[in-house]
Amino acid sequence: MKAVVMAGGEGSRLRPMTSDLPKPLLPVADRPIMEHVLRLLKRHRLDDTVVTVQFLASLIREQFGDGSQLGMRLSYATEPYALGTAGSVKNAADLLGDEPFVVISGDALTDIDLTDLIAFHRAKGALVTVCLTRVPEPVEFGITVVDGQGRVERFLEKPTWGQVFSDTVNTGIYVMEPEVLDYVAPGENVDWSSDVFPRLLEEGRPVYGYVAEGYWEDVGTHTSYLRAQADVLGGRVGVERAGVELSPTVRVDATARIHPTAQLTGPVYVGPHAQIGAGARIGEHTVVGAHAVVDQGARLHRVVVHPHAYLGPGARLRGCVIGRNASLRREVRIEEGSVLGAGCVVEEEASVAADVLVYPGKTIEAGTTVNDSLVWEARATKSLFTPRGVRGVLNSQVTPDLAVRLASAFATTLPREGQVAVARDHGVAAQVLLPAMVSALRAAGVGVRDLGHVPLPLARRHTAADDSHGGIVVTTTPGSEESVDIVFLDAHGIDLSPTAQRGLERVFSRREYRRVLSGEMGRLHTAPTSIEEYADTLTGQLGTLGGHRRLKVVIDAACGSTALTLPAVLGRLSIEALTVNNALVPASSTETAAERRAALHTLGHFVATSGADFGVRFDPTGERLSLVDERGHIVADDRILLLLVRLLTCEAGGGRTAVPVTVSRAVEHTARAHGGQVRWVATAPGDLNRAAAGGGFILAADGEGAFVLPEFSIYADGVAAFVKLAALLAADHTSLSELIAPLPAVHVRRRDLPTAWRIKGQVMRTVVEAASGRQIDTTDGVRVTEDDGRWALVLPDAAAPITRLWAEGPDPAAADALLDEWSAAVRGSAAA
Numbered sequence: 095m096k097a098v099v100m101a102g103g104e105g106s107r108l109r110p111m112t113s114d115l116p117k118p119l120l121p122v123a124d125r126p127i128m129e130h131v132l133r134l135l136k137r138h139r140l141d142d143t144v145v146t147v148q149f150l151a152s153l154i155r156e157q158f159g160d161g162s163q164l165g166m167r168l169s170y171a172t173e174p175y176a177l178g179t180a181g182s183v184k185n186a187a188d189l190l191g192d193e194p195f196v197v198i199s200g201d202a203l204t205d206i207d208l209t210d211l212i213a214f215h216r217a218k219g220a221l222v223t224v225c226l227t228r229v230p231e232p233v234e235f236g237i238t239v240v241d242g243q244g245r246v247e248r249f250l251e252k253p254t255w256g257q258v259f260s261d262t263v264n265t266g267i268y269v270m271e272p273e274v275l276d277y278v279a280p281g282e283n284v285d286w287s288s289d290v291f292p293r294l295l296e297e298g299r300p301v302y303g304y305v306a307e308g309y310w311e312d313v314g315t316h317t318s319y320l321r322a323q324a325d326v327l328g329g330r331v332g333v334e335r336a337g338v339e340l341s342p343t344v345r346v347d348a349t350a351r352i353h354p355t356a357q358l359t360g361p362v363y364v365g366p367h368a369q370i371g372a373g374a375r376i377g378e379h380t381v382v383g384a385h386a387v388v389d390q391g392a393r394l395h396r397v398v399v400h401p402h403a404y405l406g407p408g409a410r411l412r413g414c415v416i417g418r419n420a421s422l423r424r425e426v427r428i429e430e431g432s433v434l435g436a437g438c439v440v441e442e443e444a445s446v447a448a449d450v451l452v453y454p455g456k457t458i459e460a461g462t463t464v465n466d467s468l469v470w471e472a473r474a475t476k477s478l479f480t481p482r483g484v485r486g487v488l489n490s491q492v493t494p495d496l497a498v499r500l501a502s503a504f505a506t507t508l509p510r511e512g513q514v515a516v517a518r519d520h521g522v523a524a525q526v527l528l529p530a531m532v533s534a535l536r537a538a539g540v541g542v543r544d545l546g547h548v549p550l551p552l553a554r555r556h557t558a559a560d561d562s563h564g565g566i567v568v569t570t571t572p573g574s575e576e577s578v579d580i581v582f583l584d585a586h587g588i589d590l591s592p593t594a595q596r597g598l599e600r601v602f603s604r605r606e607y608r609r610v611l612s613g614e615m616g617r618l619h620t621a622p623t624s625i626e627e628y629a630d631t632l633t634g635q636l637g638t639l640g641g642h643r644r645l646k647v648v649i650d651a652a653c654g655s656t657a658l659t660l661p662a663v664l665g666r667l668s669i670e671a672l673t674v675n676n677a678l679v680p681a682s683s684t685e686t687a688a689e690r691r692a693a694l695h696t697l698g699h700f701v702a703t704s705g706a707d708f709g710v711r712f713d714p715t716g717e718r719l720s721l722v723d724e725r726g727h728i729v730a731d732d733r734i735l736l737l738l739v740r741l742l743t744c745e746a747g748g749g750r751t752a753v754p755v756t757v758s759r760a761v762e763h764t765a766r767a768h769g770g771q772v773r774w775v776a777t778a779p780g781d782l783n784r785a786a787a788g789g790g791f792i793l794a795a796d797g798e799g800a801f802v803l804p805e806f807s808i809y810a811d812g813v814a815a816f817v818k819l820a821a822l823l824a825a826d827h828t829s830l831s832e833l834i835a836p837l838p839a840v841h842v843r844r845r846d847l848p849t850a851w852r853i854k855g856q857v858m859r860t861v862v863e864a865a866s867g868r869q870i871d872t873t874d875g876v877r878v879t880e881d882d883g884r885w886a887l888v889l890p891d892a893a894a895p896i897t898r899l900w901a902e903g904p905d906p907a908a909a910d911a912l913l914d915e916w917s918a919a920v921r922g923s924a925a926a
Contacts, residue, residue: 095210096190097140100135101128101200102148102173102265107314110453110469111417116150118200120319122385123326123335124365126157127137127313128200130333131163138208140196141166144189146182146841148173177267178285184278199312201712203322205332206267206308215269218244220302222274222294226269226312238264240303245597246295258405262303265310294358308332316415316433324379324399327361333864337363343378345708350382353390365401383418384846402561414446417454457506459895461850479595480893481779483581485571488523492578494530497568504564504582505538505601507594510561511609515583517545517553519655519715521570521683528568535566536618539610543619547678547717551811554587556623559584569715570683586787587809589779629662632814635806637821645824646670646706649816650697653682656813663813667818672704683714689730690720698726707823708830712812718799719812723831731799732757732840737762737833738801738815741822742792743770749792752785755874755887756900757797758840776874782807842902843909847920849897855889857897860923861888861916878916886912888920 105117112120118128123303135143139887143166147154151172171186183190185199194215196208208224215223224246228237238261239248264287275291294301309331311322323362325331326451327343329476337345343360346352352370359377365384367642370376374388377395393408399405400418409422414431416422426432427445434446435454442460446452451467458464484500486492508514514535518524532542538565547558550567555651557565563742565583582590583596590598601607646669651657653675664671674697675682685693694711701709701722708724721729729737739751739761748769753761754777762772770792775781794802800810803818823830861876869879875889875898886901897920899914 095194095196097135097143097196097198098184098190099128099131099135099143099145099198099200101154102146102151102176102182103201104149105201105314107653107837108316110402110433110451111319111415113435113454114150116147116154117313119153120201120313121381121383121398122203122313122319122322123363123381124401125204127322127577128154128158129164130203132158132161132166132168132197133334134208135198135204136164136166137195138212140208141264142170143167144171144186145200146171146173146186146733148176148182150529160847170839172178176283177281178283178289180284180286180290181282184275184280184284185273187275190272190275193273194269194271197270199266201314202266202310202312202332203326203333203560204267204308204310205266206306206310208267211267211304211306212269214244214304215302218300218302220269221271222291222299222300223269223304224291225265225266225269225705226262226303226305227308228305229263236260237616238303240305244302244304246291246301246303250293262305262531265306266312269440271844276578293333305412316431318502319415320396320413320700321377323381323901324361324396327363327381329361334776335363336365342418346355350731371407376488381910393596399844404533406442416629422661423460427874441817461852479599479779480572480588481578481657482779483589483779485577485579487574488526488578490568492523492527494527497527497531497580498534500580500598500603501534502607503598504566505535505540506601506606506608507597508540508563510608510614511541513541513543513560513616515543515545515549515553515557515560515562515565517548517556517565517567519550519683520547520678521575521578522680524568524683527578527580528566531566531568532618536616537610538608539614539616541616541619543621545623546620547655547658549811549813550621550658550807551622551716551807551814552628552659554583554638554809555628555807556587557583558585558587558866559648564590569678571605571688572684572713572715575684586783588589588787590781591780591784592778593857625659625662628659628667632663632817633666637812637819638804643824643827643835644668644670645820646704647820648697648700648704648706648709649673649676650693650709650711652685652712652714653677653679654712654716655710656716659716659813663817667817667820668824672706674700693729694720694722698722698728702726712816713799716812717810719801720799720813721830723834724829725831727831729830729834730840732797732842733834733837734762734796734799735797735801736837737772737796738793738839739764740768740837741819741833743768745822746770746792750790752782752791752794752802754796755871756842756889757795758842758902759883759885760838760840761797763838772911774871774873777872778892781809805812839906840902841906841909843906843913844901845913845917846891846901847897847899847917848894849890849920853923854897857920857923858888858890861919884908886916888916 101118105112119126187734203756230482233480275288295469313322337347344362345368346364349366350364350368353372356370356374364382367385368382369387371390374392379396380394382399386403388405389407389409392405395412396413397411398415403420408425411428412429414576415433417434417436420434421751422440423442425443426440429448431449432446434452437455439457440450444462445460447465453469456468520526537541553567569579569580571577571579657676664725697709711720750771750774755774775785781791782794786804791804800892801815802810806814865878877887884903889898901909903909
């Protein structure tokens with residue numbers, strides 16, 4: 095007689111253990127459940143077996159092969175899609191032939207006497223014999239009623255308690271005659287208990303129930319999984335146990351290494367090549383899988399450790415499951431009922447509360463307490479995105495593989511046959527990563543328009559103008575030539591909103607990427623951007639500087655992207671320009687703060703010695719500008735902002751300016767003095783752009799050299815800001831230094847304080863309580879304003895375990911005093 099092992103289910107209730115591993119391969123006492131089943135079949139001489147597979151089928155075939163290692167003959171029937179318990183067996187009909195067969199689940203632990211079951215079937219002359227067992231809580235199973243002769247009278251699949259009429263349940267083990275497969279339609283999802291058996295009963299066919307006395311456990315939940323381990327360790331189920339007995343309740347593989355000072359309290363099993371460190375204590379009902387390491391001083395009680403996991407010094411684990419290849423660092427705590435998936439990393443002194451599920455590949459940062467399951471997040475409470483897209487060191491934090499996965503996730507959030515615009519700077523990182531991302535986009539059925547190397551403002555403009563569904567721009571991280579930024583844009587060319595970022599992160603974490611057939615691949619367009627069109631639009635809307643005087647300006651392109659657009663723009667302006675560093679140099683795709691300041695000093699020298707009206711320097715991406723006045727003095731970013739607010743407000747006779755809450759309140763005073771208004775916005779990426787797109791604004795700026803001129807575009811554009819400023823200066827004989835001199839002084843100070851993720855909410859609550867009686871603004875973080883106008887802002891960082899503080903006062907000392915006050919409040923909350 096042959097046997098059929100059903101091994102195609104997903105085991106969704108056992109996730110995250112079964113997120114990337116089929117349920118039949120879950121280890122029980124360090125052996126796959128299905129291996130216990132196969133060994134049972136072999137003991138009853140059912141060594142010619144067909145295995146039905148569907149979910150992660152290749153892993154099961156790789157694990158057991160042809161069965162020769164177990165002394166069996168295995169063949170496989172692969173379901174093209176889930177066919178149900180009966181449909182899967184029907185799919186294997188060609189391999190079964192015309193003889194009776196036994197059907198058994200590959201994911202249930204049992205020692206039922208199959209020989210006696212088969213003898214019962216033959217003695218009764220049954221068409222089908224259903225193996226039954228009695229359980230105290232039958233609501234999770236299909237219950238069955240038999241008469242005095244063992245003939246089945248009634249089935250009910252997974253009843254409610256109000257429907258329970260017996261404690262005798264269906265184990266999913268059957269003996270069947272081949273003709274029963276005539277009742278199963280090929281290629282359809284058909285179930286034995288709900289579809290086939292009721293029909294057989296209606297027709298009066300001989301269906302019998304055999305009530306077994308042996309052990310049977312449907313390993314379908316985390317609780318039953320742990321219970322199965324304990325039952326095997328305690329000898330309550332008749333399976334072949336591995337290892338040698340050091341004592342009646344402690345079994346250890348001969349290759350395991352256990353330190354003499356380690357304590358093992360049985361029942362316990364330690365697998366092949368596992369290591370137990372000095373002073374470790376392995377408590378009862380614990381399994382340490384093959385090649386796993388339990389480091390010195392660790393404490394385990396009722397824990398299942400899957401193969402190749404590492405448990406660091408002083409780890410404390412109780413009643414939990416640790417997935418294969420997981421890594422738990424020093425002093426980690428995992429509480430009752432929690433399950434960590436494969437490849438998880440739990441850093442030093444972190445803890446996982448009871449009943450938390452951590453899905454495969456997640457990282458829990460040092461000192462973090464996780465109270466909720468981690469399903470979508472890549473890291474505990476930490477976003478994939480920084481304020482400037484996805485950022486990290488090339489080939490370390492940001493690899494080509496990561497870039498491909500990001501592009502695949504982004505494409506999956508977009509319509510099939512949509513279009514994405516892609517662009518890059520001239521850095522090496524972008525040259526490496528962007529082609530891989532283009533391939534991933536196309537593989538998901540998304541068309542790509544490759545803009546090539548263009549300044550970031552142009553990439554944003556073309557993303558919106560070409561009716562793309564989004565965009566990706568890869569640039570070198572400002573101030574770090576080893577790091578890269580991957581910026582994702584929406585259909586308007588604006589950085590993705592936090593909601594859209596979370597949607598992308600969910601797809602990325604689940605790795606549920608869309609794939610299309612070869613004939614549906616997205617198309618690639620490489621039409622270059624039009625620099626001439628950009629220059630015409632820019633000068634047409636902002637002017638060609640035909641004012642009272644012809645300006646002389648020294649322009650530093652910083653060997654960056656503006657070197658592409660400056661020649662066309664300057665050729666349309668009535669201006670005498672001396673340009674430096676106006677060539678693309680890959681090694682200069684970014685600059686540090688010190689390098690930028692040194693370059694500005696050099697620019698100041700050129701301006702002063704040449705008699706120019708001012709000097710301007712652009713950042714490598716073309717978004718920001720810096721100024722030096724006619725004397726060669728560097729103009730601070732906040733002074734440039736105040737100058738443009740004053741000049742633009744005067745020109746427009748009013749108007750609104752959008753700035754983030756971190757900017758000096760002097761902006762508001764300056765705008766009001768000339769009939770204007772200020773709108774405060776949050777610091778999230780894209781908020782300034784979205785505000786500028788709302789209409790009625792003359793300027794949006796971040797206070798750090800990025801300026802948006804809505805009359806031209808809704809994107810920060812250093813060249814556009816320069817052209818507008820030059821036009822305003824050309825219309826006036828006043829020098830730049832004279833225009834800046836009367837502007838109010840700005841004293842905004844900033845400080846960053848380390849703050850563990852788990853207490854950020856507590857910190858903000860404490861800040862609000864401490865601010866009681868004072869004016870509070872919660873546009874972004876908590877801004878507390880004193881009666882005399884001084885203010886402080888406390889803002890938890892969205893991407894790092896940091897709380898950021900800003901404060902402004904009438905002088906630096908007053909601002910620092912405010913920072914000290916609120917720093918003490920933050921630290922006090924953290925200490926509590």
